Structure formats: structure tokens, C-alpha cells
Amino acid sequence: MSVDPMVYEAQFFGFTPQTCMLRVYIAFQDYLFEMMLVVEGVILKKLDGIPGCKISPFQIRKSTEKFLLFLKDHFDKLFSKMEQVLLQLVLNIPKNVLLPEDKVHEQYPYSKEEFQALQAEIQQLQQQCKAEVSAGQALRAELEEQKAVRAELEKVLQWFDGLENACREHGTGDFKESFAFLLNNSRKLQAVLKEVEEKSEKIKRLDSLL
Template identity: 30%
Template structure:
């Protein structure tokens, strides 16, 4: 048993195929024709109400104020549009079902080549498989295009960052040129080498200071020993 959703889907697809077929035969879609007629009727009504408002404002300005005339015309317009919508729904249904359709005995020129030909169930299955393969390829292409678009966005971001970094490097080069520095790389290497030499000298000085602090004068040790012995003798 077919569900209501499936029935609706099949019905919609069938209607779309019929609209395509009718468009080939008529040269326009029934929906577009009905919309055109409705818009034309609505435009005529609006122009008529506008002309009536102008006439009343000129001939009966002493009887009614412009505001009263405008409000009355708007009420009339609203009433007529409401009636137009209600009646046009009936007309549109009648046109799409009885007038703007292709009779069963009409065969379009592009379909005459297949007139009288019949297809077996196996051939229809093959066609259905080919159609499904084409649909899968279309979906795959859409997915690939989506991924490609994402990659292009990432490339744009990277390019923008690269351009910004390039501008900063150019700014540094301009500063170096204004300062008289010919080669930034050589200057940095020379400066780093001098800094390393200074660090080595400072470390060497720190080692010497520690050594001199730890060493004491031998005479001081002798004097300290003698004083200690004298103290013992007094005791």
C-alpha cells in the first residue's frame, strides 16, 4: 500500500512532467498564463479606483474631504481585490484542467519518432538504472563543487595572510633602507654573533669572581691559628 507522502510525491512529479509537456505544446506554462491574467486584472482595477478617486476629488471636494474620499476608495479596492481572488481561483482551476491541457490524441513533433514503439520491462529497468546513475553523478558533482568552493575560500584566506606578511616584510626592508642597513640577514647574523661573544665573556667573569671569593690569604689562616694557640696557653 502506497503512503500518502509517496502518493503526493508521485503526483507532484507527474504534474511537473505534464507542465513541461504543456509548455512545449503551448509555448508557456499554464501557471504563468494564469498569473499574467490575474496581474492584468488587478492592474486594471487599481487604475480604475485611482481614476475614480481623482474624479471625486475634483468634482465633490465640497461634499467630502480628500481623506474621506481616499478611505472610501481604499475600501472599494479591498472589496474588489477580495472578490477577484475568490473568483479567479475558480477560473484558474477550470483553465488548468479543461483549457490549458494537451488532449490525449495530440502528439508533439519531438515524440513522433517514438510513436508506436514499446519497451519491455527489462529495457525500462535499464533506463531507470541509467537515470539513477546520472542523478548520482549530478549529486557527486554538486558535492565536489561544494568542497572545491570551500577549498577556494581557504586559499583566499591564506592568500590574504600571505599578502599581509609580504607587506610587513616590505615595510621592514623600507626601514632598513632608510637606516642604511644594506643586508638584513648579515646584520642579524653579525649582531647575534656579538651577543654570543658578550654572553661568553660575562660567564667567564662570573667564574673568576667565584674562584677568587672561595680562595683566602694563607697569612690570614696562619694568624688565626696563632691567635687560637695563644688563647689556649692562657687557659
């Protein structure tokens, strides 16, 4: 069988020419074996009809196998010539012929170095795209964080506006004095709360002892 991989032919036909020839060879060989079995069966029937025949079936089988080897040897030689003809003339695509899907390479030829440079440029562009996507995601996350901070600041400003209006309604015009007053009262409330909690703890301890 041929050792040429014939990759281009395999691309066109959908199978390798060598595989095709191998299947044809096996089909012919199987047919030859089957034919010899039929011939052997006919000979045995003919011998059974001859009275006093001294030829045994074992001798017929040896003669059949010998004749089969003779035919197979000649068949292999003929098939080898047929294979050369088919692979060179029938199943062979000339070097100057391009398949339709490969004609674009003829219109836009590239050398190996140009192709490698193009691949390097594509990889660089892909990395740039990935970097831009990452930067965009970081910017979107930062914008979301800024929105959340802005919302909290707006709440604080609204709280201060409400506090200032409350101070005005209760006759306190100076916002700083009002804020200091509220802060002082808040500290007093925290102290009272702490004192209440301490007394509550003492009462609980007394209850547990009782």
C-alpha cells in the first residue's frame, strides 16, 4: 500500500485513498476465498459421483489451498499495479489544483513568518480586549460604590436639614449650639442608660442568690 498520507485528497473525498484501496483489496480477497470454497464443493460433489475414485477430500483441500495461494500471489501483483494507477490518476489531486475552500489562500497568500506575526497580533489584541473588559468591570463596580456612598451622604444631609428645621421650630436659631446641646443630652442619656443596665445586672444577681 502507498505510504503517502495524501491529506489533501482525504480533505476532498472525506476518506483517505489508501483506506479506499484497502477496502477494495479486502473485498476482492474475500470474494476470491469464497469462490475457491464454492469450487472445492463442486469438485467434491463431482468426485462423489465417480465410482472407485481414490482422491480423498484432504487431497482436494491441499490442492485448493495451493491453487488459492497461486491466485492470491498473482492477484497481489495485479492489485499493486491497479493501486498505483488509481492513486496517481483517479484518486489524486494535482498540485496545481485548489479546493474551493482553499482558494482564499491563493487570493491572500501568507508566508509562515507573516502567519506567525498575524497570530501574535491576534493574541495581543485578545489580551487588550480582556484588559479593557476588566477595566470596565472595575469602573462599573466603582460607580456602584459611589452611588451607595452618595445615597448615604444624601441621607445624612436630609437628617441635618431636618435637625436644623426642628431647631428653628423650637426657637433655637444657632445650629451649632443646638447640635452641641443635642450631643450633650445624648451623652447624658447614654450615661443614664448605662446606669440602668448596671442596676438591672445587680438586681438579676440578687434574684439569683435568693
